[in-house]
Amino acid sequence: MKEFIRALLVFVVLSILTGLAYPFLITRVAQLIFPRQAKGSLLTVNGKISGSALIGQKFTNPGYFHGRPSALEKAYDASNSGGSNFGPSNSKFLEEVGQRMEKVRVTNGLGVNAPVPADLVLASGSGLDPHISVDAAMVQAPRVAKARGLRESDIRDLVQKHIEGPLFGFLGQERVNVLRLNLALDDLSRHGGQSGESKQGTGG
Amino acid sequence: MAKDITYILVFLGVLMLLALPLGHYMAQVFTGRRTFMSFIIRPFESGLYRLCRVNENEEMSWKQYSLAFLLFNAVGFMVLFLLQIVQGRLPLNPMGFGSVRWDTALNTAISFVTNTNWQAYGGETTMSYLTQMVGLTVQNFVSAAVGMAVALPLIRAFTSKLRNTIGNFWVDMTRSVLYVLLPLSIILAMLLVSQGVVQTFAPSVKAQTIEGTEQVIAVGPVASQVAIKELGSNGGGFFNANSSHPFENPTPFSNFLEMLAILLIPAALPFTFGIMVKNRRQGWAIFAAMMILFLVGLGAAFWAEWQGNPILAQSGLGSSTNMEGKEVRFGIGPSVLWGQVTTVTSNGSVNAMHDSMMPLTGLVFMFNMAIGEVIFGGVGVGLIGMLMYAILAIFLAGLMIGRTPEFLGKKLEAREMIMAVIAVIAPAMASLIFAGIAVAIPTGLSSLNNPGPHGLSEILYAFFSAAGNNGSAFAGLNANTVFYNLATGFVMLVGRSATILPALAIAGSLAMKKSVPSSSATFPTASPLFTVLLIGVVLIVGALTFFPALILGPFLEHLLIFAGRTF
Numbered sequence: 164m165k166e167f168i169r170a171l172l173v174f175v176v177l178s179i180l181t182g183l184a185y186p187f188l189i190t191r192v193a194q195l196i197f198p199r200q201a202k203g204s205l206l207t208v209n210g211k212i213s214g215s216a217l218i219g220q221k222f223t224n225p226g227y228f229h230g231r232p233s234a235l236e237k238a239y240d241a242s243n244s245g246g247s248n249f250g251p252s253n254s255k256f257l258e259e260v261g262q263r264m265e266k267v268r269v270t271n272g273l274g275v276n277a278p279v280p281a282d283l284v285l286a287s288g289s290g291l292d293p294h295i296s297v298d299a300a301m302v303q304a305p306r307v308a309k310a311r312g313l314r315e316s317d318i319r320d321l322v323q324k325h326i327e328g329p330l331f332g333f334l335g336q337e338r339v340n341v342l343r344l345n346l347a348l349d350d351l352s353r354h355g356g357q358s359g360e361s362k363q364g365t366g367g
Numbered sequence: 368m369a370k371d372i373t374y375i376l377v378f379l380g381v382l383m384l385l386a387l388p389l390g391h392y393m394a395q396v397f398t399g400r401r402t403f404m405s406f407i408i409r410p411f412e413s414g415l416y417r418l419c420r421v422n423e424n425e426e427m428s429w430k431q432y433s434l435a436f437l438l439f440n441a442v443g444f445m446v447l448f449l450l451q452i453v454q455g456r457l458p459l460n461p462m463g464f465g466s467v468r469w470d471t472a473l474n475t476a477i478s479f480v481t482n483t484n485w486q487a488y489g490g491e492t493t494m495s496y497l498t499q500m501v502g503l504t505v506q507n508f509v510s511a512a513v514g515m516a517v518a519l520p521l522i523r524a525f526t527s528k529l530r531n532t533i534g535n536f537w538v539d540m541t542r543s544v545l546y547v548l549l550p551l552s553i554i555l556a557m558l559l560v561s562q563g564v565v566q567t568f569a570p571s572v573k574a575q576t577i578e579g580t581e582q583v584i585a586v587g588p589v590a591s592q593v594a595i596k597e598l599g600s601n602g603g604g605f606f607n608a609n610s611s612h613p614f615e616n617p618t619p620f621s622n623f624l625e626m627l628a629i630l631l632i633p634a635a636l637p638f639t640f641g642i643m644v645k646n647r648r649q650g651w652a653i654f655a656a657m658m659i660l661f662l663v664g665l666g667a668a669f670w671a672e673w674q675g676n677p678i679l680a681q682s683g684l685g686s687s688t689n690m691e692g693k694e695v696r697f698g699i700g701p702s703v704l705w706g707q708v709t710t711v712t713s714n715g716s717v718n719a720m721h722d723s724m725m726p727l728t729g730l731v732f733m734f735n736m737a738i739g740e741v742i743f744g745g746v747g748v749g750l751i752g753m754l755m756y757a758i759l760a761i762f763l764a765g766l767m768i769g770r771t772p773e774f775l776g777k778k779l780e781a782r783e784m785i786m787a788v789i790a791v792i793a794p795a796m797a798s799l800i801f802a803g804i805a806v807a808i809p810t811g812l813s814s815l816n817n818p819g820p821h822g823l824s825e826i827l828y829a830f831f832s833a834a835g836n837n838g839s840a841f842a843g844l845n846a847n848t849v850f851y852n853l854a855t856g857f858v859m860l861v862g863r864s865a866t867i868l869p870a871l872a873i874a875g876s877l878a879m880k881k882s883v884p885s886s887s888a889t890f891p892t893a894s895p896l897f898t899v900l901l902i903g904v905v906l907i908v909g910a911l912t913f914f915p916a917l918i919l920g921p922f923l924e925h926l927l928i929f930a931g932r933t934f
Contacts, residue, residue, distance in 0.1 A: 166431075170438040172419035173537055174446065174509070177544060181508040182501035185549065186591040189556045193566040193590065196557070201566045203586050203614065205574070214574045215584055217563050217613040224578060231695070241584040242571055243492050244608035246692045248722035248843030250821035251676045252924050254933035256691075261682055278685035285691040288611030288720045294695035298685060333373040335619025336698035345577055 206346070213346075215241075219293040220342055225270065226310035227348065228295070228303050230341040231282055232263060235290040246288040260284050271306045294338040297326055311352055321347055371669070371700035378623065378704070382630055389631065390638025390650075396546040397519055397539065398643065408545050415541055426532035429875025432520060433868055435536035436513065440480050443506060448476040450502045451494070460495035461570035462585075467493060474852035479506035481863035482514050482745055484596070484603030484715055484838035485855060487847040491585035491606050496568060503603060504592045508552075511599025512543035514747035517867045518636065520874035521754060525644045525775040527878045533871070543747075547632070548599055555628055556594035562624075563617035564590040589614055597628035600745035602715030602838045610705075610718040611694050622697055622718060626705055629714045633743035636750045644775055648893035653753055656901040657711075660742045664731045665707045671727035672703045677929055692720030703728065710735040713745035715838030722816070722825065722841040726928065729841070730921035733828055736835035737917075738909040739794055739866070745836060748863075751790075751870045753901075758787040758873070760897070760904040764890045773889055776882040783876060786869035793865035795912050797858045798834035802827050802916070810850045816843025819934030820927065824920035833858040 193201040204216045214220050219230045221239040233239045234247035249256035263284040268277060280299040300322045308315040325344045329335045395402045401409075416423050427435065451467035454460060467475070471487050478485040479502070488494070494503070516539035523534055560566050565586045572584040589605045593615050596603055610616040616625060637657065641650020675689045693702045702719035709716055710732040721732060735742060741752035758774065762784055765772030772779045805811030805826045815822040828841040833855040840846065846855065891897065 166435055167438050167442075169419055169421060169537065170435065170442045173415075173421070173541070174439065174442045176415055176418055177509055177541075178446075178501060178505045181544065181549065181595075182505035185552070186500045186504060186588045189553065189560075189591040190566050190568060190588055192557065193560040197560045200560050200563045201590075202569070203565045203567070203572055203584060204563050204617075205572060208577075212572060212574045214576055214582060215572070215613075217617045218582075218584055219613075220576045220578070220582060221580070222578060227577070239582065241582055243489060243585075244606045244612050245489070246608065246611070246720040246723065246842070248720055248816050248841070249691060250722060250817040250819075250824070250841075250843070250924070251678075251689065251691075251725055252819055252821055252928045252933050253817045257678055257682075257933055260679060260684075264683065276683055278683055280685045281679075281688050281690045282695050284684070285689075287690075287694050288692045288718070288723075289606075289608035289613060289694065291608070291613055292694050292696075293613060296695055329370070330618075330620055333370045333377065334623055335696055335701075338695045342577070349577070 206342070208346070214342055216340065216343060217293055218291050222341065222345060224310075225306055227345045228300055228307060228341050230295055231292050232284065232286045233290040234286040239291060241291055244289045244291055246290060247286045267302070271302055273302070293340050293342060295341055297322070297337050297339060300339045300344065307348065311348070313351065317351065321351060368673070374700060375665070375704060378626065382627060382634055385627070385631055386635040387638060390635035391642060393547060393635060393639040394642035396542050397639065402546065404546060404550065412541060412545055416537075419537070421537040423535065423538045425535055427535055428531055429520065429533050429871045432533055432536050433871050436517060436867065436871070439509075439513065439536070439540070443509060444476050444480045447479060447502045447506060448472050450498055451475060454495045454498045457495065457497050459497035459500070459568065462495070464493060464495050470849045470852040471847055474856045477856040477859050478838065479503055479603060480510055481836050481859045482510035482600060482713070482748070483833065483836040483859045483862070484601045485833060485840065485846070485859065486603055486838070487852055489607035490604055491587070496587055499592060499605060500588060504595060507592065507595040507599050507601040507603065508544055508548055509540070511548055511595070511601060511746050512540045514600065514745050515543040515547070515632070516540040516747065517871060518747035518750050520878075521751060521870050522640050522643045524874040524877035525777060528882050529880070530878045531875075533874045533878050548595065551598050551628075551631075552591070552594040555598060555624065556590045558624055559590045559593055559621055562621035563613070564593060564621065565614045566590040586614065593625070594628070596716055597625045597714065598632060600629070600633065600712055600714045600749075602709065604716060610716045611720070616718055619696055619701070622701055622705070625716075626708050629708050629712050629716070630743060632746045633712050633749050636747065640750060646775060646893055649775065652893050652895070652898050653757065653901070655895075656898045656905075657741075657743050657753065659898070659902055660905065661707065661711055664711070664735060664742070665704065668703050668707050668728045668731040669700070671725045671731070672699055674725065676725065678931065678933065689723070689725055692723030694719065706732055707735070709839055710837060711740070711742035711744070713740035713749065713835055713837045715832065717839050720842060721828070721839060722843045726821070726824070726921040726924040729824055729828065730917055730925075733824070733831050733917060733921065734909060734913065736831040736837045737795065737798065737913045738905055739791060740835040740837060741905060748836070748866055751866055755787045755790040755870070756905050756908070757892070757901055758783055759791065759908070760901045761890060761892060763904065764900060768888070768890065770888055773883060773885070774892055776885065777877045777880050778883060783873050786873045790866050790869040791908060794834040794862040797861040798830040799912070799916065801854050801858050802830040805830070805850075805854065810848065814845040814848055814851060816845070817934070820920050820924040821934065824924065827916055827920050829855060830858055834862040836862045
């Protein structure tokens, strides 16, 4: 009994320390030093929250770059993350990928047997991947240019400018943030084809 | 490929740079010496003992120690279970989540108390902020601390002579939290926030997307939980997608840090062991066995995953790389490395979906867990597991030379052997028996997400993960059913207690023995020969126990997929 009470006491004290004091301390300090990150790296357009720079969004309009497929029931539902969990030998999965490949080829005017960037037809683990590979962006450049009536070279330049390289040359893959790229694209259209710097503020 | 090799070399280099001093520091902490942190932490420590009526000079027998361990876990279990049931009526619940279903709550309580962090639920759709913090984060700390504490009696037993006590559970556990886990977590949590991991008590954010639809973005006190989830071999994510979620793991740098945090304490403990038993070479010999097994598995997993999916390659995918379930910011290499790191350490957090990896990659991960999480393993318990295999190895060596086996001056006799065998065999039996039951009954099969041999892999993975207290999953399996919640819950309990209790019993009996001086006939255990023997024993026990099951699951799928068969 004595030992049980001791167990209870130690548990309560450690709970207060690690379950309340610790997370509250981290929250206070985080909100002080890194307020933007702690709140979710939110992006605002005209004062309204338009999403998070870290969380992908669903794009269907041909004038925007499209992200990866999302396996979530509602694509890019940031309140319920997850992947498809399809195994590599699952025929339903392989069929689905085949259909996506066809769609990518048709919408981007590729040949019937043209290679398709893997990340553009395979779903991410989180269902919220904000990035695509550089290949996956470049494949879409002609379509985006046409839909917006802009020069393809301008679009390609814009993609080039948005490439995030690997840190120190080995940490991470070359990639493009789809939401940031599309925001810059809207900016580019507004400025009549002169590539201007993105005016969107960050905050929130 | 060259980039991946650079990555691995830098990763292991940084790991060693941190693990060596940490191992040294932990040896100071656990022998009660002053450390450079003492001037801040010591007042808290003494205050806690006074408040909780702990006499820090009191020594416990192995039975008292076990009782304290069991009572503490029982309290933790009850609190966590009840908290989930009543969370709907408690504060810090901005999303208004109701009571968690009884079987899910039961499974989750067992899961977090046993340091497994198997998650049958989706975090952001089930648990209130209060449950995540006061329930889950607390267990992340204390279950890890318990794991470290219970390794200490076994370590001390080698140097103590003719004693019937093995230490004080409360002191060992408290020191693990205060001196090791909490300071490291504070540092890591702040680094993670700087990278974009969220840390807020605000409710979900409603955003108006560029194309004009509404996106609800779940947030929360994430960084504080992710930090300890990686450091303490826990692995339970704040979000359903775990560390593949951009808010848990936003950048390649955060990814590097989190992987480092997973391996840090498990890699440092063999050095702590070496220092505490006053035989540093022994620590290195054990570390070397772990590292070699780690690298062999990593090589196999890399090879399998880089091959990619042959069926997709044929259909004209630009590259044959298997990006299903992986994030672009990490890519193939770091996703495989994470998988290897998380399955050898019984951590169980993921940055990519293991279910969608190539069959042989999955096989490596399953083997890591099935052999009992001894390749580094969970904080504390991994070292215990490896010491059990070491006892087996020394016994085998003793048989070969016809002499009573000795380990660090202590004779290993029948009692130690029986306990070591229980620790190695019981979790393996529990996982295989329950996987067998799951395959045989419709309720077990109805949870599958994938047909064919991959379905068997999903079930095997679940029970290996539960028995090894890992907690990662082939997440396609719908484990949130009464059957799986109860079955995996039971296997987790077996996995935890059948490792810790035999280890404490061995500690008790070793501490009572006198130390025999080594002679020319003593098998040198701090030697490369011992390392090789230890690796051999781990591989042979693993192969004999698990190969039949692994052949029918992942290996068969590998053969068939390269023959073009789908299911």
